[in-house]
Amino acid sequence: MTSNHPLRRADWFPVERSEHIAAGAVVQSMLDGQEIALWRADDGRLHAWENRCPHRSVRLTLGFVLEDQLVCRYHGWRYGTDGRCTHVPSTPAMSPPPAACVKAYACRESAGVVWVSLAQLPAGYPPVLGDLEACRSFTVDVSLDDAAAGLHRLGFVAEHAVVWRERADTAVLLLQPLDAATTVIHLFVERREAVPAGADVVTRRTAAIARIKPVQESLHA
């Protein structure tokens, strides 16, 4: 899918909701078949790394955050925010090997969503969206292209390759390609100024979920 498509690979994709990654947390996500370790340093800055320690290829999501470093669970190797190893506990007197460097992906937060690009030089920046309220996320067993085609068929409007809106209502769908045959659809509702914030959040969320249910069923079929 996107991996054969250099332009698409340079794009930004939603991978997680910001609120799910507290300071000090490490969370696993997936984009285009690539496992990603999302972690937030104590200073609040978010990092998206290949989920693999360069020493023994163990998933970094097993590890933990130490201030502004990510520590691998297996041997305690520490990595700084630029992905480079800063400390090897088994040989504390030596400089860490310069080759020990985790691959870092570009990541940004926008509208309460974490966006990642797998390209070294991503195409621009993630789309700027209005104030969104998260409803739920669901997985469909179709490719990103098929999910997009399905949404188009059902009358949704693409504002961006992975941002789709209801024509007549407030639902916003963000598409995360997990791999070539699986897509996660993150459902949000737009918070409109006319509606007092928080007044009827549950009602609007429930209604949006009910409206989107046929979409889910149709994409599965």
Next chain:
Amino acid sequence: MHDVEELSAIDPAIANDWFAVAQCADVPDGQAAQRRLLQREVEIRRDAVSRLTATVAGDAHAPCAVREHCGHLFVCLGPEPKPLFELPEFDQPGRRFLYMGAIGIHTGGLRVVENFLDMAHFPFVHAHILGSEDATEVRPYEVELDARNELWARGCKFVQPMASAASDGAADVDYVYRVVNPFSPLLYKAPAGHVGGSDVIFLFVQPTEEDQCTVHFSISLFDGASSASEILAFQQTILGQDKPILENHVYKRLPLDARVEVPSQADAGSSTFRRWLRQIGLRWGVEPPLDSAPEALQLVVTDKRALTDDIVALTLRSPACGPLLPTTPGAHLDLHLPGGLVRQYSLCNGGSDEDDGTYAIAVKREPQSRGGSRAVHESIRVGDLLRVGMPKNNFRQVRTATRSLLIAGGIGITPLISMARDLQARAQDFHLHYFCRSDTQVAFREELDRELPGRWTLHAGLMPDATQAHVDALLQAADSATHCYSCGPGPLMQLVKARAMGQGWPSDRLHFEYFKSAGPVDTRGAPFDLKLARSGRTVSVASGQSIVDVLRSIDIAIDTNCEQGVCGTCLCMVVDGTPDHRDQYLSSGEKASNLQMLPCVSRSRTPSLTIDL
């Protein structure tokens, strides 16, 4: 169902090896057991008079070799079984044999063997049992591949809070690891004060698929006090801690390509293990080699402006108009310039989210330039695409430092302004001292005044004596928590280093960034034999030749950059012998440890030197 028909032949590298598939008691007289081995179904039978036979399913149920040894049933699928390993200790009177079970692990069997050979994970995976975070160092140990083709690691010592079920406190434990064939390791473990002899722990791996295995875990020991269930519980705890780690290798098959995983000195056992597997040409259960070129970026020059008469600043951006990879203060870029030159320039910005779209560098025109700075000044124009290596950092800030003294000379301001900006943003205590030959050669004056008011001092046009007095006073005034960072012309950094050492500063609080060697590198010296640990090759290095030159002459690739002993790109591990350090990259403590060296300039003090290549 597994399709037996489509199977390829058993990898010849391991076809005639013996694999443990059960404990002896699993197949009583008159019964049979089925086991999976190397993607094949094997049936083992014991007749009424205890005679063992085994057959492989498919292929007309071909018979295969089966033997009882050291409490286990071993099977060999190949036509010419190798001799089984010898372990006379097993039959010593007073020993108990405890089989602790067959445990399925969803990872390649070679990963399990490496984990078994590894002490460095004890403090993290087996915290408070086999290690603790206050004693993480793995002391050097001896590894060899012996004449019988077994791997031995001797002299392995580790401080263990609770070395065994019988342990009553922390002990310095001696290990000897022995790998009798690629899937069959065991270890001799002698806790201090232990009477009678070593415990022998077996971790025989029955590889079922390339990425799955069953592990036969057993122990032969003299411990008369602990009950079988206590010992079992102890060992199950250990294996239970290893299992989730082992099942979370991104590559479940073992990568033998040295570029995939980066070892440390503590990995001497696994480095030798992998060398062994490469030697026998093992393919099954092994990750295929990478096909990748060194990474580089193409960036566009979006701004070029003069900071002084002889310094230009360049701003580089992504041609895709997006962000660039994050860097840390002190980082530099390798700039690939017209004419094939590669030069290193520190980033003056970096670290903050606000300017994530740019890399900023400043380049001084050097009259005695070998072409690099002239190319930047004369040939590069706004709009040009430049090839740039991934950012690197050999001049890191110590994040725990509470006070920093920054001493810049001339163009050496570039990494230090980036550090100062970061320290300012993090509200850390620091002062930047900027030594310049004259007032007209001050770069970034406006930025410094605007961003760092009161946090920087200019020292322009000082005579050498005055510079020395200033540096002395600055170093004297700093307290014992201060870290000093210096970048600038060689004489200034030599001055800072000499005065600081004279005042008793420890080398771990002194940090220098060298981009140009202090002088031409002298590669003369006594000739020596260079041994390459991974390939087993030996070559001689003559006076006037560098190790890197010699390696290239025999087609061994080694990444280099400055080839003047300053950038650290070629850093390699020393396995044996004493290097003659001639670089400016390693700290004096690192040099004294003799564990690593820079082969682009350093030589050997001993007639023979072995490096991990």
